[in-house]
Amino acid sequence: MKINDVWKSYENLEVLKGISFDVEEKEVKVIFGPSGSGKSTLLRCINMLNPPDKGEIYLRGQNLMSSDIDINVMRSRIGMVFQQFNLFSHLKAVDNVSIGLRRVKGMKKEDAYEKALQALKNVRMDAWANHYPAELSGGQQQRVGIARALAMEPDVILFDEPTSALDPELIGEVLQVMLDIAKSGTTMIVVTHEMGFARAVASEMIFLDKGLMIERGTPEHFFTSPQSERVKKFLNQLEVLYGSHEQLLQFKDKEEL
Ligand SMILES: Nc1ncnc2c1ncn2[C@@H]1O[C@H](COP(=O)(O)OP(=O)(O)O)[C@@H](O)[C@H]1O
Numbered sequence: 041m042k043i044n045d046v047w048k049s050y051e052n053l054e055v056l057k058g059i060s061f062d063v064e065e066k067e068v069k070v071i072f073g074p075s076g077s078g079k080s081t082l083l084r085c086i087n088m089l090n091p092p093d094k095g096e097i098y099l100r101g102q103n104l105m106s107s108d109i110d111i112n113v114m115r116s117r118i119g120m121v122f123q124q125f126n127l128f129s130h131l132k133a134v135d136n137v138s139i140g141l142r143r144v145k146g147m148k149k150e151d152a153y154e155k156a157l158q159a160l161k162n163v164r165m166d167a168w169a170n171h172y173p174a175e176l177s178g179g180q181q182q183r184v185g186i187a188r189a190l191a192m193e194p195d196v197i198l199f200d201e202p203t204s205a206l207d208p209e210l211i212g213e214v215l216q217v218m219l220d221i222a223k224s225g226t227t228m229i230v231v232t233h234e235m236g237f238a239r240a241v242a243s244e245m246i247f248l249d250k251g252l253m254i255e256r257g258t259p260e261h262f263f264t265s266p267q268s269e270r271v272k273k274f275l276n277q278l279e280v281l282y283g284s285h286e287q288l289l290q291f292k293d294k295e296e297l
């Protein structure tokens with residue numbers, strides 16, 4: 041996928057000021073930066089929930105901004121995982137996953153159910169298929185949220201701070217699932233401050249501040265030789281909030297969880 045010179049304003053506020061980057065198939069791109077820097081806006085531009093004012097978004101060579109495209113079809117090819125899970129509270133886990141398959145993909149009830157169960161299995165939530173969101177922990181709800189995205193077999197899944205609403209002890213199980221699906225070849229754009237996750241699977245990280253890409257590079261680059269003062273300051277703040285550099289980088293692989 042290709043994001044080319046994306047600009048977005050809300051009234052007088054310029055939130056994105058010319059963002060460009062490519063995401064290769066099976067690549068994991070991590071986006072991070074201070075609150076209000078435009079990360080969520082960027083994801084909403086990419087899935088056309090909030091189309092850019094200017095610029096292009098290409099998915100497998102197709103320009104999502106062009107008028108002759110069926111935007112609902114294209115949107116179904118872009119999965120989204122939200123900070124607040126956004127599950128339907130009146131639907132069981134399996135129905136939260138199957139509803140998109142039925143409504144968007146037009147699958148038969150039984151087929152959608154089977155596929156939803158398989159997706160729940162991939163996030164180790166099949167045993168909870170018949171439970172309602174209120175009966176699940178935050179980590180379990182988020183795994184259902186991931187299953188819902190996975191089941192649609194999208195070309196790319198966007199994650200908007202998927203672990204930041206979770207209690208610390210529930211973060212690991214969600215990161216583990218994200219690591220699993222990254223390793224199985226899912227193309228992902230992940231807004232997160234989980235540096236251990238980034239180090240484990242990101243091919244590139246992009247630091248966003250005030251709607252600009254300030255710095256980009258490999259995880260190794262950011263953890264050993266960040267260039268800009270803003271990035272250095274931000275990484276230091278993360279350490280103050282979440283613990284030492286070593287702790288931040290701890291999440292490596294499933295053996296360590
Ligand atoms: N729907 C909106 N209307 C007006 N301003 C918005 C809207 N959504 C976001 N903003 C503003 O745009 C800026 C970037 O927000 P956001 O993309 O949510 O940042 P981040 O996800 O990095 O915290 C913030 O100043 C925010 O207040």
Ligand SMILES: [Mg+2]
Nearest residue numbers: 079080081200
């Ligand atoms: Mg946000």
